[in-house]
Amino acid sequence: MIEYKKSFASDNxxxxxxxxxxxxxSANVGHVVAYGDDSYTESAxxxxxxxxxxxxxxxxxxxxxxxxxxxxxAMTMPHQGIICAESAHIQVDECGAxxxxxxxxxxxxxxxxxxxxxxxxEPLLAVRGGQHHTQPGVVSITQSTEMGTVYSIxxxxxxxxxxxxxxxxxxxxxxxxxxxxxxxxVDLKSITADAGIDVLSFxxxxxxxxxxxxVVFFNRTLSENYKYIRKQGMQxxxxxxxIAVQFEALLTDDLWLRNAQKANAMARLLAKEVxxxxxxxxxxxxxxxxxxxxxxxxxxxRLLENYFFYxxxxxxxxxxxxxxxxxxxxxxxxxxxxxxxACLRQA
Ligand SMILES: Cc1ncc(COP(=O)(O)O)c(C=O)c1O
Numbered sequence: 001m002i003e004y005k006k007s008f009a010s011d012n013x014x015x016x017x018x019x020x021x022x023x024x025x026s027a028n029v030g031h032v033v034a035y036g037d038d039s040y041t042e043s044a045x046x047x048x049x050x051x052x053x054x055x056x057x058x059x060x061x062x063x064x065x066x067x068x069x070x071x072x073x074a075m076t077m078p079h080q081g082i083i084c085a086e087s088a089h090i091q092v093d094e095c096g097a098x099x100x101x102x103x104x105x106x107x108x109x110x111x112x113x114x115x116x117x118x119x120x121x122e123p124l125l126a127v128r129g130g131q132h133h134t135q136p137g138v139v140s141i142t143q144s145t146e147m148g149t150v151y152s153i154x155x156x157x158x159x160x161x162x163x164x165x166x167x168x169x170x171x172x173x174x175x176x177x178x179x180x181x182x183x184x185x186v187d188l189k190s191i192t193a194d195a196g197i198d199v200l201s202f203x204x205x206x207x208x209x210x211x212x213x214x215v216v217f218f219n220r221t222l223s224e225n226y227k228y229i230r231k232q233g234m235q236x237x238x239x240x241x242x243i244a245v246q247f248e249a250l251l252t253d254d255l256w257l258r259n260a261q262k263a264n265a266m267a268r269l270l271a272k273e274v275x276x277x278x279x280x281x282x283x284x285x286x287x288x289x290x291x292x293x294x295x296x297x298x299x300x301x302r303l304l305e306n307y308f309f310y311x312x313x314x315x316x317x318x319x320x321x322x323x324x325x326x327x328x329x330x331x332x333x334x335x336x337x338x339x340x341x342a343c344l345r346q347a
Pocket of ligand 1: 012063064065066089142145146173175176205
C-alpha cells in the first residue's frame with residue numbers, strides 16, 4: 001500500500017471539504033436556468049450581502065486569476081497602471097494575464113514582507129499628469145499576503161485612505177482573506193467594506209471549495225460593465241449553481257472561518273515544532289497559513305524525498321510550507337520530525 005502523506009506545498013493540494021461536496025451533491029438535481037439566473041445563485045448572493053453588507057455587487061468566477069484579472073479590468077483604463085507588491089500573485093504567478101488581458105502595466109514594488117505602504121506608493125505618483133507616462137490608477141494588495149503576513153485594520157485603513165486621497169482605487173486579492181480575518185479575529189466586513197476597499201477577489205478554492213472565487217464590488221460604480229468583462233474574460237459559468245452552492249455552504253455556520261482557523265493553527269504549530277531546530281530559521285512572521293523558513297539546501301533536498309513543497313527563494317535557501325483546513329496535528333508532527341531528521345543528517 002502506498003503511504004499517503006499530506007503535502008505542505010499548497011492549500012490548493014487539499015481535498016474538497018465534505019460540506020462543500022454535500023452542497024454540490026444537493027444541487028445536482030433537475031434543470032435550472034443557466035448563467036446565474038437561478039435560485040441557488042440568488043441565495044448565495046444574499047448570503048454575501050448578509051456578511052459584507054447590502055450595498056455590494058457579487059459575481060462568481062472560476063478561479064483566482066480570473067477574479068483578479070477581470071476585477072482589475074473593471075477598475076482600469078488602458079493608460080493606467082496597477083501598483084502591486086513585487087511578490088504579488090498577479091505579478092509573479094499569473095503568466096502576465098493582467099497585462100495581456102487588461103492591457104495595463106503592472107507597477108511592482110519591492111517589499112520585505114509582501115505589504116504595501118503609502119511611502120511605497122508616493123514616489124510612483126511623480127509621473128502624474130505626464131502624457132508620456134503610465135498613470136497609476138489602482139493599488140492591488142494581497143490579504144493575507146503571498147508571504148503569509150497580514151495587514152492589520154490600521155495598516156489597511158491607512159493605505160486605503162492614502163490611495164483614495166490620491167485618486168487611486170484599491171483592489172484586494174483575497175485568495176486567503178479568510179485566513180487574515182481568522183488571524184485578526186475580526187469579521188470579513190471589517191477588513192473589506194469597512195476599510196474602504198473598492199473591489200475584492202474573494203477566495204474559495206484554498207479554503208475548501210472544489211473551484212470558484214467571487215468578485216465583490218464595494219464601489220458599485222466600478223461594477224457597471226463587469227458582467228460584460230466577465231463574459232469576455234471567459235469567466236462566466238453556464239452551470240453557475242455549482243459555484244454558488246459551494247459559496248453558500250462556505251458562508252454557512254462559519255465554515256469559512258473554521259477552515260481558516262484550523263489552517264492558521266496548524267501553521268503556528270508547525271512553526272513551534274521546527275523553531276528549535278538550529279538549521280531552521282523562520283523568515284516571516286507566521287500570521288496565516290504559511291511558514292517561511294530558510295534551511296540548508298541539502299537538508300531541503302532530503303526533505304523533498306519525502307514531502308513535496310516549493311522553494312520560495314532558491315538563492316537564499318528559503319522555502320514555503322503551507323497548511324490547510326485538512327492538515328492535522330499528526331501531519332504537522334510527522335512533517336516536523338522529518339524536517340528534524342533531514343537537518344540532523346546535514347550536521
Ligand atoms: C495570492 C493568490 N492569489 C490568487 C491565486 C489564485 O490562483 P488560481 O488562478 O490558480 O486560482 C492564488 C493561488 O495560488 C494565490 O496564492
